[in-house]
Amino acid sequence: MPTSNKIDPSEIDKEINLLKFPKDPKTYEYNPTEFEYVDIIESSRHIVKEFCYKPLNIKMAVKTIRIPQNRYQDDEKNDKLVRLKKELTNFRTLSCHPNIVDFYGLCFNDGEALICMELMDMSLYDLYLVVHDREEKFPEEILGYVAAQVLEALGFCKSKNFIHRDVKPKNILLNTKGEVKLCDFGEARILKDSLASTFVGTIAYWPPERFETNKPVKEISTTPQQEQNALTDEDVFRYDVRSDIWSLGITLAETAYGKLPFVNDNGEEISRENNRQENIVTIQHCILSTKTDELVQRCFGDNYSGDFIEFVNMCLEKLDKRPKFDGLMKTKFYQKFRENVKQEDMAAFIKNYEEDDTSESNPETTQKSKHDNNVWSQTEPALTRERPSKSQPWPTI
Numbered sequence: 001m002p003t004s005n006k007i008d009p010s011e012i013d014k015e016i017n018l019l020k021f022p023k024d025p026k027t028y029e030y031n032p033t034e035f036e037y038v039d040i041i042e043s044s045r046h047i048v049k050e051f052c053y054k055p056l057n058i059k060m061a062v063k064t065i066r067i068p069q070n071r072y073q074d075d076e077k078n079d080k081l082v083r084l085k086k087e088l089t090n091f092r093t094l095s096c097h098p099n100i101v102d103f104y105g106l107c108f109n110d111g112e113a114l115i116c117m118e119l120m121d122m123s124l125y126d127l128y129l130v131v132h133d134r135e136e137k138f139p140e141e142i143l144g145y146v147a148a149q150v151l152e153a154l155g156f157c158k159s160k161n162f163i164h165r166d167v168k169p170k171n172i173l174l175n176t177k178g179e180v181k182l183c184d185f186g187e188a189r190i191l192k193d194s195l196a197s198t199f200v201g202t203i204a205y206w207p208p209e210r211f212e213t214n215k216p217v218k219e220i221s222t223t224p225q226q227e228q229n230a231l232t233d234e235d236v237f238r239y240d241v242r243s244d245i246w247s248l249g250i251t252l253a254e255t256a257y258g259k260l261p262f263v264n265d266n267g268e269e270i271s272r273e274n275n276r277q278e279n280i281v282t283i284q285h286c287i288l289s290t291k292t293d294e295l296v297q298r299c300f301g302d303n304y305s306g307d308f309i310e311f312v313n314m315c316l317e318k319l320d321k322r323p324k325f326d327g328l329m330k331t332k333f334y335q336k337f338r339e340n341v342k343q344e345d346m347a348a349f350i351k352n353y354e355e356d357d358t359s360e361s362n363p364e365t366t367q368k369s370k371h372d373n374n375v376w377s378q379t380e381p382a383l384t385r386e387r388p389s390k391s392q393p394w395p396t397i
Helices: 009-015 075-093 124-133 140-159 224-230 242-257 277-288 292-300 306-315 332-340 343-354
Strands: 018-020 027-029 035-042 047-053 058-066 103-109 112-118 172-174 180-182
Touching: 009 075, 035 058, 075 103, 124 172, 124 242, 124 343, 140 180, 140 242, 140 306, 140 332, 140 343, 242 292, 242 306, 292 306, 306 332
Parallel strands: none
Antiparallel strands: 018 027, 018 103, 035 047, 047 058, 058 112, 103 112, 172 180
């Protein structure tokens, strides 16, 4: 339906099929023959592969999203595709921030959208698995540093009228230089009047207010593809950036605890691997009935400082009491870890645990040759290993 602020597709397409890299003034036209396939690195929701861009010898992560041929035939549906292009090209304005992954470009090839991104070494999820495998406490100063860096990224996104809506350990990426970067903006939407109106993200990290809708949880799909198809603009639910604040609080609790921080009415832990309908309903019930004091005590115990506990409690307040980014940035917790923990401290910690990560690649995972001519559209089975082998880099998307 036409609107007064309708986007001109011709202007958006000027940014399509162009690659731009940090500190390089040149712009490079997309040419699929200049990409050398290295490996598949994720295939749970969208295919993500590692490629080497041969002209510059730059390794990158490329997320491929299949676009159905008959999906955008009428003007209204075509307008949605144009707006999606606009959002992804606008992401370029975010990637100038040191705590957000670099976005190289949006390209199209043979019915697929290719999101070209910076390659990182691991996620916060991968790191905390190794720490807890050693039966060690996740250090407060490291977790505090991560929280401060993510808060910086989220605050910058808000200043550019973006919200993330999928903050979780798997979307917080790390590298051996000690950098902490937020990733996966493919579900982000430009804010309108500081609000947004579509269901996205992962249910376990949703705040209670996101369930306050007429659409019951039983209608929420349980497979990634069904979920993607179900999440449309008709799923109207309005919320503001405090949704990300709650997700950050759950992320910190999970990292300290080593698993999802929820228990059911019988005191049993909730498994992230169980995607059955009853598990989704249970997660919803857990979130709606969350007693913050009990959750924080279960996850942090007496092992973390009062400033840390206060910060997490603020993140997990009810909506009307939950602060926004500026409120959290005034806390002692944020100021302490922003100023006192350095990037080199983070780098040393990551390298220590990277050396301990000796997990093997899944032998059942099919890999195609680097010289395969159809590497853009190949579909390997999903990876089942919990974290990468040393030879397997992790994507940023």
